Structure formats: C-alpha cells, structure tokens
Amino acid sequence: MAASSNAEQTQLQDMDEEDAGMEEREMDSDEGEEDGMGEENSDDEEDDSSEDEKENEAEIQRLEEQLSINAFDYNCHVDLIKLLKQEGELLRLRKARQKMSELFPLTEEIWLDWLKDEIRLSEEEPNREKVYELFEKAVKDYICPDIWLEYAQYSIGGMGSPGGIDKVRAIFERAVTAVGLHMTKGQFVWEAYREFENAILSTLQPPPGRIPSREEKELLNAQLGRIHTLFRRQLAIPLMEMEATYAEYEEWSEDGVPETAAHQYKKASLQMAKCKPFEDSLLVAETPKLAEYQAYLDFELKEGDPARVQITFERTMAENCLVPDMWAKYNNYLDRQLKIKDLVLSTHERAVRNCPWTMGLWKSYLLALERHGADHHTVSDVFEKALNAGFIQATDYVEIWQAFLDYLRRRVDFSKESSKELEELRGAFSRSLDYMKQDVEERFGESGDPSCLIMQNWARIEALHCKNIQKARELWDSIMTKGNAKYANMWLEYYNLERSYGDPVHCRKALHRAVQCTSDYPEHVCEVLLTFERVEGSLEDWDMAVQKTGTRLNRVNEQRAKAAEKEANMARQEDERNDNRRKAKSEKKVQKKFQKGSRVGEKRKAEQDDYHDEWNEDPEQAPKRQRGNRDQTTEESMETEAGQFGRKPPPGYKPAPPGAKKAQHGALGDAPKRSDDKPELRNDDSSVFISNLMYTLEEPEEKLRTLFEICGPIKQIRPVFGTKGTFKGYGYLQFESPVSVPEALKLDRREVEGRPMFVSPCVDKNKNPDFKVFKYNITLEKQKIFISGLPFSCTKEQLEEVCKSHGVIKEVRLVTYRSGKPKGLAYVEFADEAQASQAVLKMDGMEIEGNKITVAISNPPRRNLSDRPGSSRDMADLMPRQAYGSRGRGRTQLSLLPRSLHRQSAPVGKVENGTTSGGQAANAAGETKPLSNSDFARMLLSK
Known part of the structure; x- marks a missing residue:
C-alpha cells in the first residue's frame, strides 16, 4: 500500500512537471508575439514609476524637514510613515516610527503594522528579543486585546527554545490579566x-x-x-x-x-x-462614544469592582485619548482607590503623553511621583517636560511652578541652617521669577502672576522656616513695585507677615505706607492702623496716625465727590443727547408725514381729473372701458374697491395680491382696522419677528408655515408687503402658545433659498426702545475656535470634516453677510476647551484649497458702547452730516422743504417753524407744540 501510494505520487509529480513545461513554452511563444508592444509598454511604465518615485521622495524630504522644525506635528508623522511604507524603505520607516513613538502614543493600527513588519524582518535576521522589546512598548500605550493576542501568538513560535513554554504561559497570563x-x-x-x-x-x-x-x-x-x-x-x-x-x-x-x-x-x-444594555449602546454609537462610556463608567463605579472599573476606563481612553477630563477622572480613581504604584504612574505618564497641553495632568503626575517615592531626578525630568509642553495660558505656568516648588519645599529639612535642598529651593524660586518674566511674558504678552503669588510664598518660607525676615521684606518691596501697592489686601498680607515674624516698627511703617498708597479700600487700612496704634503705640504715634488717616480720608472723599460730579454731568449730557435724538426723530417723522400727505393729495387730484375725463369721453367708448376693467378684476376685488372708494375705483388703480391685503399695515394687530374686520389681539409673548428673507420669495406665508410648523401650532402668519404688492422680506408669526417661541428662535440663521433667515423675539419698540438682540457670545469662549482665511467655497460639511479629527464637534457656524455670501470666517465649538486648544495647535497655518487659515481661541473684541442697549454715541455723532462730500459741494443745492418752512419770522398768530406764535407758541415749560394737519394745510395754501 505504501509503495503504491508513493508511485502514484511520483506519477502525479511527473504530470505536473509536464504541464508546467507546456505552460512555459506557451508563455514564451506569447512573449515572442508581443515583443514589440511589450518593450514600448515597459518603457512607459518605467518612466511613470520613476516620476512617481521622484515625487514621493521629494514629499518624504519635505515631511522630514517639517518635522525637524516642529517635531510635535502628529499628522506629519503619520503621512511620513505612510509614504515610507509605500516606498518600502524599511530602515527609514523604522526610524520614523521610533521617533513618533518617543513623542506620542501610537494607535493600534500603527503598532500592528510596525509589529508585523518587524516580525517579517526577524524571520530573515533571527532576533526575537528586539521584537519582544517592541511588543512590551506596544502594550503600554493602550489596553489593546489584538496586540496582546499577536504578542502571545508570536511567543508560541519560540516555545522550542529553553524555557519557551513557560515564557508563553507567562505572556498569556499577563494578557488575560490585562484584557x-x-x-x-x-x-x-x-x-x-x-x-x-x-x-x-x-x-x-x-x-x-x-x-x-x-x-x-x-x-x-x-x-x-x-x-x-x-x-x-x-x-x-x-x-x-x-x-x-x-x-x-x-x-x-x-x-x-x-x-x-x-x-x-x-x-x-x-x-x-x-452590562448588556451598555454594550449594546456602544455597538450602535458613533466614535468616540464618550457619553455611552460615561454612563458605563458610572454604572461600574456604583458596582464597585476595581478590576471591572479599570478595564472600562481603559476601553474609554482607547477611544477618547484626547479628553483630559477623562484622564483626570481615571487618575483620580487610581490615586484614591487602587493605589498600585506601577499602574498609577504608568497611567499618569500615558495621560500627559496624550494631552501634554493640560497643566492639571502634569500637576497630578508630579504629586503621584512624590506620593509613591520616585527619585528626585525623575521628578525633575517630568517637571522639565511639563515646561516644554506648550500650555495655552500664562497662569498654567504659575501653577506648575508652584507645584514643583511645593515639592522642593517638602524635601528641605529646615532644622538645619544650610543644606543642599534649601539652596536648590532658593535657586528654583529665583529661576521661576526669571522664567515668568522672560518666557511667559514674552510669549503671552502678559504676566501670568500679577499678584506675585510665587514671591509671596517665597517670602513666607523665608520668614517662617528660615527666620530670614530681611529677605522677606526685600521680596515684599519687589512685590509692591510691580503695581500691587494700590491694593489694600496686599498691604494687609505684608502687615500680617510683619506682625507674625517681624517687629512693631516695621508693622507701623507698613501701615503708614498702606494709608498713603491704597486706592481701593483706604478706610480699611486706616482702621487697621488706628487699631494697631491703640494696642501698640504711644500718644505721639496715636496723634500721628489720626492726622494721617484724617488727611488721607479727606482727600479720598474730595476725589470721590469730583468723580461723582463728573459722572452726574456725563449722565445729564447723556439724557440731553437722548432728548435731542428723540426730538430730531419726531420732527423727521412729522416732516416725512407731511411730504407724503402732499404727494398723495397731488396724486389723488390727478387721478380724479382722469376719472372725470373718462366719464366725459365718447359714450360709445365708455362701455368698452367698463367691460375691460370688469374683465380684469374679480367680483371680490370689485367689492373691495367699491367699499374703499364708495364708487368705481379711479383708472390705473391696481389691487394688491390677496396675500398682501392684510399684511400691508405691518406688525401684528397694530394696523388700522375697518369697522367690519374682526379684531386680532396682539401677543408678543407668543410671536416672533422674521426678517432678511428674499424679496422674490414666492408664497411667503406658505413657506413660513412649512418652516415653523415643527415648532408648534401656528395662530397666524403676517408677511409684510409693499404698496405695490411686493414682499418686503420680513413678517410676523404668532403661535398658539408661548412655548413654541424658544423652538422657533432655534431656527435663527436657517438658510432659506441661499440667504440666512433672522428670527428674533417680537418686542414692542415703543415700550422697549433700546431693545436689541445679539445672538452670539462676545466674551472669551475657551471651548470654541475662530477660523479666518477660509476659501469662500468652503462648506460647513467640509470644515466639519477637517476639524472632527481634533475632538468632538458640537457646532460649526460659517459667518456670512446678510445676503448669505460667506465672509471666509467660521466658529467651531468643541466639547471642551482641551479639544479646542489641541485644534488651535494642529490647525493654525493649515492650508485649505490653497488658502492658509488662521486659528485662535474665540475671543471677539468688545462691541462699541454705542451698540449696547441703554448707551449713547458721542455728541459728534449726533451732529448733522456736512453737505460737502469727498468731492466738494453736491451737484444740487435745492431744498426739499416747502418755502414756508424756511421763513424765520411771521406775523403774530401765524404758523412759523412748525409752531404757532402768540399764546400758543409755547407752553409754560418752554416746549413747542406740534403742528396739526390743518396747520400744515394752511402752510401749503399760503402764498
């Protein structure tokens, strides 16, 4: 049986060799037939490949140069690794990966690619120990089951070596413990x-x-x-x-x-x-699933199993590695609950590697190192790394310096007069002051420590522990020269220090200086001085204190009186400006009404003349005209016209569209009503004002109903039309309930036919003349970034795609003109300020469609006082504009007012300058009386 099977195998092998020989001969013949074309195609492919190689090499060199300038460019590292892997540059690829892993934790995908490449290389050059070292680095970045599984499977390949089985078991035990x-x-x-x-x-x-x-x-x-x-x-x-x-x-x-x-x-x-509901929610949720993981963590923390809490935290951090609050929460749990040194310190280290810009993580890391007895060299190295992390606020550097100085102070044995640790502490204090002055102020343009907290702590240590009150006084002198001498609390802090560790002489000097320099609460320091002299001083000291405090308080009261008088004058001037504005506005309104009445009278007279001419024409033509007019209008419009004119409307009259009939008068319920109309009650609490719509919007009422019916039941919609029946781009909408108004206001800036629609509360301006609405915040928003320099073609979706890699995006807003055209500006709101800060670091200077953008934390400039409710402009703004333009006097100097309004004098009892002379010219208060319609009529008819 065995012999026959061997023979069969030999026969099959011979047949395979013959088939292979035939295939080779066929392939040779095919190659011979296509020899000419093959050479041409191969030359073209070689040229294309060589050009691609040159382009890739140039791009690789560019990325390497960029990393030499900014080694913390995460995306640049990723792009370089992809290109080197594509080109097959394994040695350069290894170096690129090593450089990136020194600065950042690597993702699961990058680690798996790197490990697989190294495993293939180790097959050619057997060196399993290097691969084991790489696996050890990989499992420290994140808790990843796939990497642990790959580690265990790779170790199985070395089980034949001495102790190989025990090593495989040890790796498997670590894997099941970890994941x-x-x-x-x-x-x-x-x-x-x-x-x-x-x-x-x-x-x-x-x-x-x-x-x-x-x-x-x-x-x-x-x-x-x-x-x-x-x-x-x-x-x-x-x-x-x-x-x-x-x-x-x-x-x-x-x-x-x-x-x-x-x-x-x-x-x-x-x-x-x-746990099944939480796992199901994670399966259907989108990355990074922060809310779902937060709910899962709350559940596990309530259950109280430390191992399960830890693995849930690790799963959370694997997908939310750039969320500092989650790292802080994880570190806090480990510090207070588990307290396992290796686990605590490794987690703190991973936290600052993922979020190096967050000062709080570095601070807690320093405390954890001290708490678990780390050597001084390690703590100092971590602190130096923190200084180079690139914090986003000047105050962050003050806090990290204070944390390090507190650590150094706890190392000092103050029972000794001199020690190495004490000299190191003093040197650190001196270095911190130089660092805040040279580095922080130059970078941020402001002092991160305006109250000199570091110097205050140094002075306390010198006075309390070192018994060196003279050094403390020198430090406080320096503090006061930095602009703090005007604050009472600073002087009282210094006084308390002298009171505790100094002598009464210096206490008295400090209080006398405080009385002379304090500007915020001088009464308080005066009271402290008198109390001190009542307890410590002689009669001469008491008399001097009473004299100095009295003189100082008198001067302060005089200054306050002058300031109050100045403020009252400004308020009075403000009231006068407001009165002048109201008077000018009312006069302009009367003048406009007068001009409109004169034009309407002339137009009506002309129409009546045409009307009489029409009825005086040929009787045979009159019926034709009547039939033509009757054919052009409906029965409903004829009834409306008859009710308006009392007879047939004059020629040329065009009725307004049906939709504009009720809306011509403007706001809700404030138009004059006919006696047969049903009264409509105005309710501002359940109404909104809609504006900035297209004038060419067809059927605006139906369009608005479609947009706002999702907010709640609608009572009425009042689009406003002009006298010719054209839509004016705004209107009013009233709901059945005020509950629908907040939902409607959320539609503000909704794009309607390429133009942003404005939705604002409906407010009676007669009752609230200074009411203004500004939708967006005008203060510092740390969780929001401001982007300028965007291409006008950039859409909201494109910008969101660019920004989403830096954190969870809550809102993207493109800034546009009223017409809807983009300004090239945008605001992007992230879930927290850490993500926004990371986006600023990564996106500032980025190019989008050839435009180099600028990114900063949102901090809009303060609006002008004249734009705020209740404020007024300068008097210069209230002066009438000059009649001279940029090119001299205008082309025409004709006045648009009737001559009668220009008369400066008139007989007694006649109307002059809008008022009547004699007893009716002014009232007891000296105010002019407004003209009536009959007064204006007499002025027009006067010669």
Whole structure:
C-alpha cells in the first residue's frame, strides 16, 4: 500500500512537471508575439514609476524637514510613515516610527503594522528579543486585546527554545490579566490560551496501547488541571458568547461541569445581563462614544469592582485619548482607590503623553511621583517636560511652578541652617521669577502672576522656616513695585507677615505706607492702623496716625465727590443727547408725514381729473372701458374697491395680491382696522419677528408655515408687503402658545433659498426702545475656535470634516453677510476647551484649497458702547452730516422743504417753524407744540 501510494505520487509529480513545461513554452511563444508592444509598454511604465518615485521622495524630504522644525506635528508623522511604507524603505520607516513613538502614543493600527513588519524582518535576521522589546512598548500605550493576542501568538513560535513554554504561559497570563475582562474581545485571548494548553496536552498523550508511566500520568493530570482551571476562570467572568464556552466545557470534560464552576457561570451571566444594555449602546454609537462610556463608567463605579472599573476606563481612553477630563477622572480613581504604584504612574505618564497641553495632568503626575517615592531626578525630568509642553495660558505656568516648588519645599529639612535642598529651593524660586518674566511674558504678552503669588510664598518660607525676615521684606518691596501697592489686601498680607515674624516698627511703617498708597479700600487700612496704634503705640504715634488717616480720608472723599460730579454731568449730557435724538426723530417723522400727505393729495387730484375725463369721453367708448376693467378684476376685488372708494375705483388703480391685503399695515394687530374686520389681539409673548428673507420669495406665508410648523401650532402668519404688492422680506408669526417661541428662535440663521433667515423675539419698540438682540457670545469662549482665511467655497460639511479629527464637534457656524455670501470666517465649538486648544495647535497655518487659515481661541473684541442697549454715541455723532462730500459741494443745492418752512419770522398768530406764535407758541415749560394737519394745510395754501 505504501509503495503504491508513493508511485502514484511520483506519477502525479511527473504530470505536473509536464504541464508546467507546456505552460512555459506557451508563455514564451506569447512573449515572442508581443515583443514589440511589450518593450514600448515597459518603457512607459518605467518612466511613470520613476516620476512617481521622484515625487514621493521629494514629499518624504519635505515631511522630514517639517518635522525637524516642529517635531510635535502628529499628522506629519503619520503621512511620513505612510509614504515610507509605500516606498518600502524599511530602515527609514523604522526610524520614523521610533521617533513618533518617543513623542506620542501610537494607535493600534500603527503598532500592528510596525509589529508585523518587524516580525517579517526577524524571520530573515533571527532576533526575537528586539521584537519582544517592541511588543512590551506596544502594550503600554493602550489596553489593546489584538496586540496582546499577536504578542502571545508570536511567543508560541519560540516555545522550542529553553524555557519557551513557560515564557508563553507567562505572556498569556499577563494578557488575560490585562484584557481578559474586556467584554467583547476578552474571550479571544482566553480561547487562544486554551488552544495552546490543549496543544501541549496532545503532546503528553501516550501512544495507543502503551501504558503511561507514573511521571507521564502526573504530567498529564497537571495539564488537564490547567485546562480545567482556564475554563473555570473564563466562565466566572461576564463575556460575550459565554453560552458557547459553557457548552464547550461540557463537551470537553468527561465528568461534566463542576458545581462550583456552574455556580460561578450563573453569577457571571447575571452580571452580563446588567452590562448588556451598555454594550449594546456602544455597538450602535458613533466614535468616540464618550457619553455611552460615561454612563458605563458610572454604572461600574456604583458596582464597585476595581478590576471591572479599570478595564472600562481603559476601553474609554482607547477611544477618547484626547479628553483630559477623562484622564483626570481615571487618575483620580487610581490615586484614591487602587493605589498600585506601577499602574498609577504608568497611567499618569500615558495621560500627559496624550494631552501634554493640560497643566492639571502634569500637576497630578508630579504629586503621584512624590506620593509613591520616585527619585528626585525623575521628578525633575517630568517637571522639565511639563515646561516644554506648550500650555495655552500664562497662569498654567504659575501653577506648575508652584507645584514643583511645593515639592522642593517638602524635601528641605529646615532644622538645619544650610543644606543642599534649601539652596536648590532658593535657586528654583529665583529661576521661576526669571522664567515668568522672560518666557511667559514674552510669549503671552502678559504676566501670568500679577499678584506675585510665587514671591509671596517665597517670602513666607523665608520668614517662617528660615527666620530670614530681611529677605522677606526685600521680596515684599519687589512685590509692591510691580503695581500691587494700590491694593489694600496686599498691604494687609505684608502687615500680617510683619506682625507674625517681624517687629512693631516695621508693622507701623507698613501701615503708614498702606494709608498713603491704597486706592481701593483706604478706610480699611486706616482702621487697621488706628487699631494697631491703640494696642501698640504711644500718644505721639496715636496723634500721628489720626492726622494721617484724617488727611488721607479727606482727600479720598474730595476725589470721590469730583468723580461723582463728573459722572452726574456725563449722565445729564447723556439724557440731553437722548432728548435731542428723540426730538430730531419726531420732527423727521412729522416732516416725512407731511411730504407724503402732499404727494398723495397731488396724486389723488390727478387721478380724479382722469376719472372725470373718462366719464366725459365718447359714450360709445365708455362701455368698452367698463367691460375691460370688469374683465380684469374679480367680483371680490370689485367689492373691495367699491367699499374703499364708495364708487368705481379711479383708472390705473391696481389691487394688491390677496396675500398682501392684510399684511400691508405691518406688525401684528397694530394696523388700522375697518369697522367690519374682526379684531386680532396682539401677543408678543407668543410671536416672533422674521426678517432678511428674499424679496422674490414666492408664497411667503406658505413657506413660513412649512418652516415653523415643527415648532408648534401656528395662530397666524403676517408677511409684510409693499404698496405695490411686493414682499418686503420680513413678517410676523404668532403661535398658539408661548412655548413654541424658544423652538422657533432655534431656527435663527436657517438658510432659506441661499440667504440666512433672522428670527428674533417680537418686542414692542415703543415700550422697549433700546431693545436689541445679539445672538452670539462676545466674551472669551475657551471651548470654541475662530477660523479666518477660509476659501469662500468652503462648506460647513467640509470644515466639519477637517476639524472632527481634533475632538468632538458640537457646532460649526460659517459667518456670512446678510445676503448669505460667506465672509471666509467660521466658529467651531468643541466639547471642551482641551479639544479646542489641541485644534488651535494642529490647525493654525493649515492650508485649505490653497488658502492658509488662521486659528485662535474665540475671543471677539468688545462691541462699541454705542451698540449696547441703554448707551449713547458721542455728541459728534449726533451732529448733522456736512453737505460737502469727498468731492466738494453736491451737484444740487435745492431744498426739499416747502418755502414756508424756511421763513424765520411771521406775523403774530401765524404758523412759523412748525409752531404757532402768540399764546400758543409755547407752553409754560418752554416746549413747542406740534403742528396739526390743518396747520400744515394752511402752510401749503399760503402764498
């Protein structure tokens, strides 16, 4: 049988060789036929490939140069690694990956690619230890089941070496400890562990028919016990597909599942049922799933199992590695609950590597190092890294310096007059002051420590611990020269220091200087001085204190009186300006009404003349004209016209469209009503004002109803039309309930036919003349960034795609003109200020469609006082504009007012300058009386 099978195999091998020879000959003939074309195509492909290689090499060099300038450009590292991998530059690729891993934690995908490449290289150059070292670095960045599984499987390849099996088991034990509780991926590690042990078991099984020795039985039983233990350990943990593992155990075990294992399985199943809703929400949620993980963490923290809390935190951080608040929460839990040194310090280190711009993480890292007894060199190195992390606020540098100085102070033994630690502390204080002056002020343009907190702490340490009050006084002199001498609290702080560690003489000097210099609360320091002299001083000291405090308070009261008088004058001038504005506005309104009345009168007279001419024409033509007019109008419009004119309307009259009939009068309920109209009650609480719509908007009422019906039941819609029936671009909308108004206001800036629609509260300007609405915040918003220099073609979706890699985006707003055209500006709001800060660091200077953008934290400039409600402009703004333009006097000097309004004098009893002379010219208060319609009529008819 064996011989025949070998012969068959030899025959099949010969047949395969013949077939291969025939295929080679056919391929040679085909190549000979296509020789001419093949050479041309190969030349073209070589040219294209060489050009691509040149372009890729140029891009690689550009990326390397950019990284030499800014080594913290994360995206540049990623692009360089992709290009080097595409070109097959393995040595350069290894260096690029190493440089990136020194600065940033690598993602799971980058680590797996790197590990697979190194594994292939190790097959050519056997050096498994380097690969093991790389795996050790990979498992420290994030808790990743796939990397642990790859690590364990790679270690199986070295089980033939001395101690190889024990090493594989050790790696598997570390893997199940690290990720064995991972509810969705942990079972894969457990299954791989069991498969390995089952493979070992198969090698220990004796051949059929041979009785194993005593040693072989012991080894076999020990291996069976290992597999039993693995099954029981896995079934005691809530994992996905637990039922399949339980069935596998029943099938594998000859004696069935032990009772204790079944009990643990039921308990884990109940826990799995509790966690199932959270796992389901994670499956359907979109990355980064922060809210879902937060709810999961709250549940696990309430349950109180430290191991499960830790694995849930690790899963959260793997997808939210740039959220400083989550790192802070994780670190706080480890510091207070687990307190395991290696775990705590490694987590703090990962936190600052992921979010180096967050000062709070560095501060907690320094405290954790001190708490767990790290050596001084390690703490100092971490502090130096923190200084180079690039914080976004000047105050952050003050806090990190204070944390380090507190650490140095706790190292000093003040029972000794001099020590190395004390000199190091003083040197650090001196260096911190130089750093704040030279580095922080130059970078931020402001002092991060205006109250000199660092110098105050230094002075306290010198006075309290070192008994060096003279050094403390020198420091306080420097503090006062930095603009703090005008604050009472600073002087009282210095006084308390002298009171505790100095002498009464210097206390008295400090208080006398405080009385002379304090400008915010001088009464308080005067009272402190008098109290001090009442307890410590002589009669001469008391008299001097009374004299100085009295003189100072008198001067302060005079200054306050002058300031109050100045403020009252400004308020009076403000009231006068407001009165002048109101008078000018009322006069302009009367003048406009007068001009409009004169034009309407002339127009009506002309129409009446035409009307009479029409009825005086040929009788035969009159019926034709009547029929033509009747054909052009409906019965409803004829009834409306008859009711308006009392007879047939004059020629040329065009009725307004039906939709504009009621809206011509403007706001809700404020138009004059006919006696047969039903009254409509105005309710501003349930109304909104809509503006900035297109004048060419067709059927505006239906359009607005479609837009706003999602906000609530609508009572009425009043689009405003002009006298010719054209839509004026604004209108009013009233809901059935005021509850719908906030929902309607959310539609503000909604784009309607390419133009942003403005929605604002409906407010009676007669009752609230200074009411203004400004939708957006005008103060510093740390969680929002401002982008300028965008191309006008950039859309909201494109900008959101660019920004979403830097954090969770809550809102993207493109700034446009009233016409809807973009300004090239945008605001992007992130979930928190850390993400916004990261976006500023990464996006500032980025190019979008050839435009170099500028990115900064949103901090709009203050609006002018004249734009605020209740404020007024300068008097210069209230002066009438000059009649001279940029090119001299205007082309025409004709006045648009009737001559009668220009008369400066008139007989008594006649109307002059809009008022009547004599007894009716002025009232007792000296105010002019407004003209009536009859007064204006007399002025027009006067010659």
